[in-house]
Amino acid sequence: MKFVNEYRDADAVQHYARAIAQITTRPWTIMEICGGQTHTIVKFGLDQLLPPAITLIHGPGCPVCVTPVEVIDQAIAIASLPNVILCSFGDMLRVPGSETDLLTVKAIGGDIRIVYSPLDVLRIAQAHPTQSVVFFAVGFETTAPATAMLVHQAQQQGRMNVSLLVAHVLVPPAIEAILSSPHNQVQGFLAAGHVCTVMGYSDYLPIAQKYQVPIIVTGFEPLDILQGIYLCIQQLEAGRSQVENQYTRSVRPSGSAEAQRLIHDVFAIAPREWRGMGTIPDSGLILRDAYAAFDATQRFNMPIHHAVESAECISGWILQGVKKPYDCDAFGTRCTPEHPLGAPMVSSEGACAAYYRYRQSRERVYE
């Protein structure tokens, strides 16, 4: 298939894998930020092609995984109310809240709809004018412009039966949180190409300089990722720490001005809790006062309840890249995609689900 197969070409992949091995003289640890990249790495077995000196660890770039359980509980509470239609992206439905999940709420009568674009919510709101239509707005900078467009259009059209439960998060503050952690092992980053398509990469320049780490803006196909790793190793071996753009076919340095204007118009930046990582300053988006009427937490008077957590799941360590899914005692036994203990086992972008689906154990598949 055009624009896909070229980036999955076996010969080119082997060529890049050899090139990486040739320039690697020491052990290096690289984190790919985005869950989409993790999925590609595990699905295609890219890590098996790398020299043993390179360790890839999987970052917190899975929006499903980092949405705090308290917010999922809010979504569940809202979806359980009469006369409400909750709209969500598909993979949020299976993430366990503290007592149940959205799929169960749907099974016992909650009106929950899977949408592909936030703008689908407007159509649903128009078709059901007497019902309250709530969008569970989850995602990084990639999906934020479309959410902002929903708010913008809902206001323009006076569609006041629309509201939003906003849980958008921002990538650069999370990278800083990882780098400033005493547990940090990451020496270089593959930044998420689609986030940078929207935002550009100027925010990463001060991070690379302050923490002396190379940051490579990287795409999502096998060749993108291997080229990103190659550029990162090249910098690490040369002692450089710059921001480089591998994903030039999509990312411009300053990103999309229009998308950024939309985000800025609708959202303000605020501290945000990340599941497994705690509260990170300036890492979340909230609706500006001018759009407060669309805030579902206010409309439904939903206070945040602190949720009781189980100590068994180590998703926090996994999302910070300190541990691998294999290091968890529950992995593949008490924690599986049917009965996830934690969010990384739910989304196909979650590190645990990717490992479970494609590996299951450290040794098994390599025979």
Next chain:
Amino acid sequence: MMEQNMEPTCPIPMQQYPHILLAHGGGGKLSHQLLEQIVIPTFNNATLNVRHDAASLVIKGQSLAFTTDSYVVHPLFFPGGDIGSLAVNGTVNDLAMVGARPLYLSVALILEEGLPIETLWRVVQSMQWAAQNAKVQIVTGDTKVVDRGRGDGIFINTTGVGIIEHTQTIAPQQVQPGDVIIVNGDLGRHGMAIMAVREGLEFETTIESDSAPLADLVLQLLAADIEIHCLRDLTRGGLASALNEIAQVAGVDIAIAESQIPVQEDVQGACEILGLDPLYVANEGRFVTFVPSKDAERTLEIMRSHNSLSLTCQPCIIGFVKRTGSGLVTMQSRIGPQRIVDMLSGEQLPRIC
């Protein structure tokens, strides 16, 4: 008060769902759990325990195949078929998967109050056409009407009876190390055709369902004395779930190669956009055949020359049975490394980004 937990943690798990979820009907692990925990232990008998698409019965010396299936597809009409032809082909195919010659079907229609008679007429006509095409007769049936809002237009159940004229045992338990795995055409078209219509997704081309009767082709393979160890149609849960089920029941490990698995470009593109994997997407005219390697080439030839195959749907060898084992299915990715192909877990849910 609870002490502040210093380690980052996750919420308490849901271990068992107390209600039926849509995913329990998805053909993946939750469907499997329903069968293994509730249905099979309750009705427990030797015929059922074979876990095949159709039951094989011997009545006064005559071998018969017997199966049933219900059809709840929405929309009722989709590119490449409709609920009527699907209800005939699906049951015919379940009979074909034990190598039977399908003979008779029953049809039970559950109609929703308010359904246009015109719609029913079109569906029934389509069933009759499909029955003729598959060389079966619809010989008995039933009609019920439910209140508006308690059905989805039409639900159809069909039950089928066929005669088993061969002496082979075609069942997952017959699968052996060294068997070659052949699929009769490209994957994923039915599921993506339905999803494109249901979700209002517009692609450059219209993806058509692969819905088709398979009994004729299977009977040709049997007539040519192909030693067939197992057949399985690739409906709900797709190729991945079918191979996992067979591997588990047979106690073998299976290896397939991604580069050998035929997927048309339009289906591949739609899957890429939605974040779905064609290995898990439903088909309605595709099946896998397990044969010893000596018969692989002849199987391919017969499939190629079978007149219902179009140019775009060529049969392929997609893998082989590696050894006796714990039921592991692995795939060599297009670029070389191996990975596990697991059974579908719940519904395939589109990704966020």
